[in-house]
Structures are given as structure tokens and as C-alpha cells.
Amino acid sequence: MKSKHPLSARTHVLGLVLWMMIFVTADAALAQNHSFIQPLNTITTISTTVPGNGDQNPYGVARVPETKGKLIEGNFLISNFNNGANKQGIGTTIVQIAPDGTSNLFSQIDPSKISCPGGVGLTTALVALRSGFVIVGSLPTTDGTAATAGAGCLIVLNSMGDVVETFSDHHLNGPWDMTALDGGVLAVLFVTNVLNGTVAANGNVVNEGSVVRLLLATLDGQSPQLLDSTVIASGFPERSDPAALVIGPTGVVFDDLTGNLYVADSLANRIAAIPNALFRTNVSKGRTVSEGGSLNDPLGMTLTPNHHLVSANGNDGNLVEINPETGRQIAVKLVDNSGGPPPGAGALFGLIAVPDGVYFVDDATNTFNFLH
Secondary structure: OEOOOOOOHHHHHHHHHHHHHHOOOOOOOOOOOOOOOOOOOOEEEEEEOOOOOOOEEEEEEEEOOOOEOOEOOOOEEEEEEEOOOOOEOOOOEEEEEOOOOOEEEEEEOOHHHOOOOOOOOEEEEEEEOOOOOEEEEEOOOOOOOHHHOOOOEEEEEOOOOOEEEEEOOOOOOOEEEEEEEEOOOEEEEEEEEOOOOOOOOOOOOEEEEEEEEEEEEOOOOOOOEEEEEEEEEEEEEEEEEOOOEEEOOOOEEEEOOOOEEEEEEOOOOEEEEEOOOOOOOOOEOOEEEEEOOOOOOEEEEEEOOOOOEEEEEOOOOEEEEEOOOOOOEEEEEEOOOOOOOOOOOOOEEEEEEEOOEEEEEEOOOOEEEEEO
8 A cells, every 4th residue: 555645734734733732842951971871781682583484684673662452562673674595675574572582573564465666675764653553664675786676665564563554755765764753643754765866786975865754643543644745854975885785874863852853874974963853844964963983884873861872883883872962972882793894894773772771683693682
């Protein structure tokens, strides 16, 4: 099922006004000086991320906010990008893992039964909403190479893991990562895209990576309805890559205290901020918050309880913590030294900070882990 056309601009404006009234009312301290990850020294392997069909290369991580259907509050959903033969952009499964290591298959998506340009290859773009819907990005290939990559889509599943809707077009082209601001009946998705202007496997850098803001109505018992789609950022470097398939803007975090959307600009080794992301009507290239230093192909990113950013490096096994107010990189933590070369390269992607630590996937070992 492919999405219908967005509703009128009037509906969009009313939706955003409602959102501003009921949700963006956070009252908490801004980023603090002390490090969140520095005191964390223990890594516990929670579970394998490989389901029965052998899918590999865990990418996205989302925490379930409410128990509905097969979804259990506090559990984690993990999306797999590779199939059992380790070909990229062909993974079709989402597994559900509890903090105690109990795991099950939440969904296995049949590419022949959905409308997604190019097929199914589940990316880091993964969110679980309070309404019980799960939304996952797809950047598919037919043979595991960038030469056959399709534009992809966002796939919407209900709480039982069944596909109920797909969103394609609407400025979506290679959805790579995603975060959500979830108001229950309304949800705003921020999606990074990495295929604008670059599909062929020639490795040339194209400065057309983008961030799209989608406004959804997410009522229980009804398929989510797309109300609006707006490009709020563009100009991020992206290129195809034989090892990573594609490299471009990846980790994306919204801070409801400041209204900033933070993007891991992977190829530029920087973290960028997009101000006023919720209501922005023009396109930003992103203000540099931090660059260089210990950043080394930043991919997945999360917001800590003390409102710092933690980014996972793609070219080594380090997590890098940044105070977004000062741009200072205040801590570096090695969580994987396998794989490579160099050690840790290609291991880290999606991660989520919780009050007592950081959960993260490890692509080198196909495991879900907890730094605490």
C-alpha cells in the first residue's frame, strides 16, 4: 500500500499548532558539564540479533514505549540490513529483545507484498510510536551493491508486526536514519536520506544528502496518515562505498529543550545542528557543533539523559560524547576493537542512551550490548 497525497497546508499548520500546545513544553535543565559515558566501564552482551532466517548486520535500535500487541514496553526493536548471505540492502527482519536477553522475531517483511521502490533492505531508520505503530526505513538492493540500490521507502507496521502502509516519494530517497517526536495522535519524523544524486557505485561525493520532516496522524485502529513532507536540511556529502554500500548523513537526534535537530554528518566528520527543526520552512545546511577530533565517520547517535550527544564511529569502535552547547568532545569510550582493519571499523551503528547506560548494536558480532 502506497501513501496517499498529503493533506492541505491548512491541515499541516493546524497540526503543528496543536503539537506546539500539547507537546513542546519540556521543563528541564540544559546540557550539563559532567560526562555521561566516562564512568561506564562494563559491556554486557544482551543477545544475538540474528533471527531464524539468518539476517545479519543489525542497524536500527528503537525502544518500545507502550505494551501493545506483540510489543512489550521497555523492550528494544532491532532492524537487520543484510540477509543470511551477508548481502547488504536485503535484510527483511526486525527482532524484539528484552533487557534480560529474551528475544523473538517481531516482523519479517515479504518484499513481494509491499510497494517499496527497489524492494526491502531495513536501515537504521527505526522508531516505535506510542500508538503501537513501528516505522522502519528501507534502502534496498538486489545484489548487495550500490549499483542496484532503489529509492526505498518507509514501512509502517502495526503492533503485531504486519505491514499496514508504506510511504515513498515525498522527498524520501534512501532513508538511512530517523528519529521521532511522538505526541500519540500526532508524530513528527525526521529522516536522513543518502541517495539524492548518487546511486551508481562510482564513489564520487555528491553534496545532496538531506533531512525530511514528515508529519503523521497516528490514531489507534487506523493506518497512519501522512499530512505533510518538508525538506528542512540539505547539502550533506554522500557517496557510495563498496564496504558500507553508502555513506552520508546518518544519526539524527531531536532535542525538545532547544528545538535543535542534530545530524551526524558522516563524511565531513562533524555533528551539525538544524535550528527550529520542528517549525522550519526553509532549508538549512546545518550549523557545525563539533568536528574532527575523535569523530571518525560518526554514524548512529543518541541523546543522553543530561542532554549530551553520543555518536558511534564507523571507522573505529569508539563512542564519542559531545556537549552540544559548547561543541566540546568530553569523553571517548572504546566499546569494540574487533573487525576492521582498523580495529572496530564497521562494528557500530544504532544506539540508545538510558539513565544507567547505553544500549548499542555491534555489526561485527551481530549482537545487542549494554555499556553500563
